[in-house]
Amino acid sequence: MDSKRRTLMLASGGAVASAFLGLERLWAANATGGLAAMDFGALRTDPGGILDLPAGFSYRVIARAGDEMSDGLLVPGMADGMAAFADPSGHVRLVCNHELDPGRTGQSGGPFGKSHHRFEAIHRERAYDAGGAEPACGGTTTLLYNPRSGVTERQWLSLTGTERNCAGGPTPWGSWLSCEESTAVVDDRHAKDHGYVFEVPSSVDELVAAVPLKAMGRFNHEAAAVAPRSGVVYLSEDRPDGLLYRFVPAQRGQLAAGGRLQALALQDRHGADTRNWSSSPHPFPAGVTHAAYWIDLDDVTSPDDSLRQRGHADGAALFARGEGLWWGNDALYFACTSGGARQAGQVFRYRPSPHEGTSRERQAPGHIELFVESNDPHALANCDNLTVAPWGDLLLCEDTDGHCGLVGVRPDGSLYRFADNPYNGSELAGACFAPDGQTLFVNQQATGLTLAISGPFPGH
Template sequence: MAISRRQFLVASGGAVAAAFLGWQRLQAAGPANNPAPGFGPLQPDPGGILDLPRGFSYRVIARAGDEMADGLLVPGMADGMAAFADRDGRVRLVCNHELNPERVPLRGGPFGRDHTRLAGVDRALLYDAGGSEPSCGGTTTLIYDPARGQVERQWLSLAGTDTNCAGGLTPWNSWLSCEESVSRPGPTHAREHGYVFEVPAAADRLVPAVPLKALGRFNHEAAAVDPRSGVVYLSEDRADGLLYRLVPNTPGRLIAGGRLQALALQDWTAADTRNWVSNPQKLEARKAFTARWVDLADVESPDDSLRLRGHRDGAARFARGEGLWWGDGALYLACTSGGALQAGQVFRYTPSPFEGGSRETEAPGQLELWVESRDPDTLANCDNLTVAPWGDLLLCEDTQRHCGVVGVTPDGELYAFADNPYNDSELAGACFAPDGRTLFLNQQTAGLTLAITGPFPSV
């Protein structure tokens, strides 16, 4: 990928930039007074899978269709995921699979052709055993030993769900798997879909699929948790979606419910963050907008009206809210079709020190437009994202051309970290091992999960 000057609207915060003081960054070759950001030019991959900067390499650690330790098959359409520490330096990687009945014949589900392998599964653990066939979305968990570069075991850990796109890790070591679906009972579904399910990272087998209904029923995309308050933030993959939060009754115990709300902006009457050409007003970059949160009722929303009711109460619209990640005391949100070119935006939400509590109005949270793409050849339709251990954002593209991973430094410099010119697969699920030395990444339609190592900055 040719790396041109990034032309973005970028708002940078002093606190984030300060986190970088004294940290050694790798720079691309260039004049000493104008070093390029990132890790240098990308090198063509002789293996035809992923181009990376010099010094970086990957291992394929999972392939769709391979047999797992439980006798099932690695499902296709790997999407969001998170890495958790395991014993002796090993990593547990919990991965979503964005499968629904229409995609299973093309992309492959865990139960094999004609679902013959379902016979060995306890159907009581599935959320939806199906009408004509079982729902084949869910999660897999694998144990990876970075020292040896080997997968020790992989198995199906959540099943019977639909279109599990992204999700988020929790501070109590679980994965929140989100259904990007509002399917109703019919020929292929026996139950309503559109929920979030929790998968403990420590579980060594298929877990019961229990919907966390307090987190709402809508076209879920991702989730992120503020480790200080236990508040859960949720994105919605709709062109007019909302940014939600659950203020839990008991932090860390989401099954106990809570109060679901949607973000509104006190000083932005347009209630529209998308900056589309048709917008009468444009959201300014480099400006913090004061947040308020709108209570939502009837959160199980059988008619899929949750966002529409939020609009009526002044909740802000976002253009296909997708990736969410918590880092450096803030929440980052990718909006895939936001911006004047509909090429993508990233927002940064800094919560109140009293987030979700009775004193929140004393110091409300703040929302900023962090990045808006003005050049689709540089950044196109960011989807999953993660905050790197050294503080940069890494954005996975999901676009019509070949997709890459784009880095964003705290001061707004953009750089190409990876590129996939070999097929039309989106890149997804970027996340780091707990020690920051391995980056995991999915090549979705190609059915590959990669472990990337190289000269990442030491933190």
């Protein structure tokens, strides 16, 4: 790892408000020295053959692809990004993406069963795309988890008719933004174009009407993160030559009311290449901050999927497969899965302007820096989803060949393995904490399992 990585400076009040009610006090305690850096120790072999964890930690399987849900549909496969929200009962509502193409059936498939015979049980008009011969099977499920009993009490389909819902992000007003990693167009399998963001309120107990937020752009979306104070939404793009986008809403918290879509650029480098590949014209060292500005984009529904090329031509910076995004500690963290000289992954940090999204931000611009670049795939390989832990560390989900795990990044930049899956090669996805910080949820995608991990987390 690069020895020049700068220390993560923790600050109180950096929580995503609705998704992490209660975590503010833990971040604040860490910022004032209330929580020390944690060494979880060596991982223990799991006799169940699912996930290795440090001593004192255990998991429960709380959802399994193919099982019947409360609404009579099946738990879809390919669980990916997710977030946890507080329920007034003290339970946790977990909204989870499912990265599915049309036509998925079977245990690792969609919610409608073989021949999609259960599709007729839903309100068809609430599906975004009922498809051609087969419905689009991507979307989200929501489950109600009882942390006291460790039992999932209900689970239901909450968004459907979308495609390859990979990641997304929670909002401060209590919803989940589900992002399509697709730019499919109308053909014999699709009745509508895809590549949009959809909003799913966490409080709704049934399938919501799928409304594409077209002003947020049509591209190969990956994740979303909202800055609580400004309401600005940041968006990543899973392309080798992707951009980092932001959406400045016309009305804070009312994303369907429209707004401006922009791409990040660096004041000191027109069209900067941050990837550090051998083909990159200039090195992009870790620990060096760069003043940013944002380029307005037009024709954001982009029928030809050209947003990134047009943005880069205007000066926007390139990123290597932007994936996980998470807001915490008054900053945005995002992962680039294939960035770095070894193409083993990078993590960037963006600190916004105090006037983010307004005409005054040029006076005090936001700044971006490369925080982590992996030069050792054994230590960190191809980080994907990520979250900010209650004690201030980052937790990164690996998506690579071989063993995939959860890798922690301490405030000093050092790494540790919190979990490992040496059993089936499945990536881990969707890591997020319950609002009280006492349960960590994660998906084991290929096996169709959602796990709830408990143990001696800092501040427990």
